[in-house]
Amino acid sequence: MAKNESKSLGAAKDRDRALLRLEDIGKYYGTVHALRGVSFSVSEGEVVGLIGDNGAGKSTLIKIVSGVTPKSSGSIFWKGEEVEISSVKLARRLGIETVYQDRAVVGSMTVAENIFMGRELVRPFLGVVPRLDRKRMREEAGRLVVDLKLNIPTADHLVRFCSGGEMQGVAISRAMRFRASLVILDEPTTALAVSGAQQVLDFIRRLKRENIACIFVTHNLHDVYEVADRFVVMLQGKVVSDVKRDDTTVEGLVGLQLPRSATGA
Numbered sequence: 001m002a003k004n005e006s007k008s009l010g011a012a013k014d015r016d017r018a019l020l021r022l023e024d025i026g027k028y029y030g031t032v033h034a035l036r037g038v039s040f041s042v043s044e045g046e047v048v049g050l051i052g053d054n055g056a057g058k059s060t061l062i063k064i065v066s067g068v069t070p071k072s073s074g075s076i077f078w079k080g081e082e083v084e085i086s087s088v089k090l091a092r093r094l095g096i097e098t099v100y101q102d103r104a105v106v107g108s109m110t111v112a113e114n115i116f117m118g119r120e121l122v123r124p125f126l127g128v129v130p131r132l133d134r135k136r137m138r139e140e141a142g143r144l145v146v147d148l149k150l151n152i153p154t155a156d157h158l159v160r161f162c163s164g165g166e167m168q169g170v171a172i173s174r175a176m177r178f179r180a181s182l183v184i185l186d187e188p189t190t191a192l193a194v195s196g197a198q199q200v201l202d203f204i205r206r207l208k209r210e211n212i213a214c215i216f217v218t219h220n221l222h223d224v225y226e227v228a229d230r231f232v233v234m235l236q237g238k239v240v241s242d243v244k245r246d247d248t249t250v251e252g253l254v255g256l257q258l259p260r261s262a263t264g265a
């Protein structure tokens with residue numbers, strides 16, 4: 001076999017192994033051209049840091065992958081199959097969970113209710129009628145909270161009394177309970193104190209140990225450098241760099257985020 005041929009076969013295999021593959025994704029909001037042909041892949045259990053300047057299109061991209069907003073063009077492949085992620089519900093069914101800083105959880109609900117929201121456990125009542133199995137949900141939620149070392153007294157605790165880091169933990173518990181394959185975190189550490197931010201980084205390490213992949217969107221390059229295997233850098237709606245952790249440094253990442261004009265390149 002010719003060398004080039006075997007190389008392209010290898011690349012095709014890599015693509016097939018990808019958990020998520022984005023191909024040439026474009027997005028218009030009216031006349032705003034937010035994404036201009038974005039392509040990259042995420043492998044099983046891989047932590048990808050998605051970074052770039054304000055307005056680069058990071059949140060838009062993850063909203064497309066998590067079913068919040070439709071793409072204008074391009075293709076999404078999930079476990080090798082092309083998919084249309086038309087709703088958050090469908091994304092969850094595929095195994096994609098998204099944790100937003102501002103709306104990861106519902107404050108007026110308990111920890112247990114948040115974890116099982118939309119996927120409540122039921123048990124048969126009088127042999128047939130399904131009833132909510134609150135006891136089991138409380139017990140399971142309690143175990144998850146202990147497992148993630150969250151400092152939450154009980155699963156009946158209202159989420160609005162949790163700290164920012166604990167709220168993220170509740171959302172992560174949900175992803176673990178329902179065996180997500182990919183967890184997306186958009187700016188998870190921005191509004192947190194140093195200890196809360198460290199806790200979120202620990203959650204990401206934990207997800208990695210469970211072979212759950214993660215896309216971590218942040219402006220904090222020091223945080224992302226601690227946990228990511230690879231960095232995808234966006235600028236003005238495009239991917240300008242896709243680099244492995246071993247091939248860069250935090251300082252290198254800062255340089256990659258700058259517009260080409262600023263670096264003189």
Ligand SMILES: Nc1ncnc2c1ncn2[C@@H]1O[C@H](COP(=O)(O)OP(=O)(O)OP(=O)(O)O)[C@@H](O)[C@H]1O
Nearest residue numbers: 029032033034052053054055056057058059060061
């Ligand atoms: N709902 C919307 N309607 C119109 N334009 C939008 C909308 N959401 C985002 N945009 C625009 O799309 C572009 C990309 O925005 P996006 O929020 O994806 O950037 P980002 O990389 O997440 O930025 P940040 O780092 O500031 O969070 C920006 O120019 C933004 O103004």
Ligand SMILES: [Mg+2]
Nearest residue numbers: 058059060186
């Ligand atoms: Mg954003």
